Amino acid sequence: MIMVLLEVKNLSTHFFLKESRVRAVDDVCFTIAQGKTLGVAGESGCGKTTTALSIMRMLPPAGKIVNGEIFLDGVDLLKKSKEEMRQAKWKELSYVFQYAMNAFNxxxxxxxxxxxxxxxxxxxxxxxxxxxxxxxxxxxxxxxxxxxxxxxxxxxxxxxxxxxxxxxxxxxxxxPKLLIADEPVTALDVIVEKKILKLLKEIQSNYNLGIMFITHDLSVIAESCDDVAIMYAGKMVEVGDASTVFHKGAHPYTRMLIRSFPSILGECKRIEPISGIPPDLANPPPGCRFHPRCPLASKECREDIPPFESFSSSRHHVACFHAGETIL
Ligand SMILES: Nc1ncnc2c1ncn2[C@@H]1O[C@H](COP(=O)(O)OP(=O)(O)OP(=O)(O)O)[C@@H](O)[C@H]1O
Ligand SMILES: [Mg+2]
Structure with missing residues (x-):
């Protein structure tokens, strides 16, 4: 039976700047099971680190959680006092910061x-x-x-x-029960990367640790994660088990992201970059945030926000009006 360790419900985190409000994380939902790894991927600036910092309640001063609940073992971390949260950090949930290895004193x-x-x-x-x-x-x-x-x-x-x-x-x-690792292998060569990934797997099985593994590298996720969450422009667009997301990914962004990665062992084909750039999160487009870059975008996508709904199974969620449709 799958035991949920972390449940993030409708999390929204915004940065309040002098002239604007950056909607860095918007209505994000996902879970991490005990002893399992959730890989979180998406282009730079899509809100991966902000999601992690929100869970740790370690946001910089301009960052505020404006909505949502974050349950660790059934207890809402957002209801904890500062002192209770201080106690929980490192003991219940701990964090490997992005660029952490350069942060030693x-x-x-x-x-x-x-x-x-x-x-x-x-x-x-x-x-x-x-x-x-x-x-x-x-x-x-x-x-x-x-x-x-x-x-x-x-x-x-x-x-x-x-x-x-x-x-x-x-x-x-x-x-800790939960480890959040933000780009833990990005700065390492592939051989050391493999060793660190193996090490995390060993620690995980010995300690039944839940891991949130943030990376922009899909091949690392394919190799080491049980579940995958794909983020785009502050939104969770697809979450499911790794095999479903990689082989039957239903969101056009997921599919295009996978297509934009080279395969070393598969057949040699031209990679297809995703044209355009992610939106400014201080002024995101209406409707689906991916619609300006999406080949399937229709009127509905330009006007309404697609709900994050179960798709092929109760564990597979997609936020797209055209989920599963063929991209030509
Ligand atoms: N301290 C801050 N003040 C204002 N905006 C911020 C701050 N930190 C992050 N942002 C904005 O929030 C959004 C999400 O940033 P975040 O660092 O979470 O992205 P990321 O997915 O971790 O990117 P990367 O892959 O480059 O690490 C971006 O638009 C970023 O500019
Ligand atoms: Mg980051």
Missing amino acids: PVMTVGEQIAEVIIEKENSKSKSVKKEAWKKVKESFEIVGLDPDRIKNYPHEFSGGMKQRAIIAMAMACD
């Missing part, structure tokens, strides 16, 4: 920085807490395949792949 050892997170969570600087924290740092190094003797190294003494492992060690140090 260069004048502290990697071990010190991970220990700091654990000590902070315990809210005590007693000797026993510190001792326990260092034990945990060593354990987390082992979990991610780093030599525990390296805990006293500084970030510049680590390679990119090692730093990324250390970031995952930090995220796993307090045994």
Whole structure:
């Protein structure tokens, strides 16, 4: 039986700027099951990081959640007080930031920085807490395949792949139920990328961890995710299990996104880029936000917002008036 770990319902997050309001995430719904990975993909600027930061409640000052509910294990994170949320971070849900591996403090050892997170969570600087924290740092190094003797190294003494492992060690140090990883392998070469993906899979099966895996790289999702969510211009346009979305994707954007990716092993064919650019989210088009670039767009698409409805099964949702229609 599938046990839902995270349920995001009708989430809208906007950035309130001096002269405009950027509708970065608009009425987004999805779930992540316990022990499963949801891959979130879409073009740059479509709202992937803003969705993740909303779940963590770590938005920059201009960002506000204007609607929605976010349930983790049945508890609405948006109803938690700041202190309750602080307690939940790292312990219940943790986050590997986009570009995180470059965010280590260069004048502290990697071990010190991970220990700091654990000590902070315990809210005590007693000797026993510190001792326990260092034990945990060593354990987390082992979990991610780093030599525990390296805990006293500084970030510049680590390679990119090692730093990324250390970031995952930090995220796993307090045994969370949900890990949100924002582009965790984007800056790595393909061999290190494969190792990190394998590592995440191992940690996931050992700890029954739910993972939200954000990437713009569909091949990474195809390889490592159970479910897929496709975002376009702040909207979720299609969500389903990976096989359904990749083989029977019903939203024109999903299909065009897949077609725009080269296949190394499949037959050699010309890739088809999606013409046009995503809309300005301070002034999105009426109706379906994809309609200006969509070959299937009709009057209805230009005027009405397509509902996000179940399509081929109760787990497959698509927001399109022309879902499943052939694109010539
Ligand atoms: N601090 C901010 N202030 C104003 N607008 C912002 C801020 N952060 C993000 N945005 C806007 O919100 C929208 C979504 O951005 P977001 O960073 O979530 O996209 P993304 O899908 O993660 O992109 P990428 O793939 O490039 O990381 C964009 O239009 C972006 O310009
Ligand atoms: Mg991002």
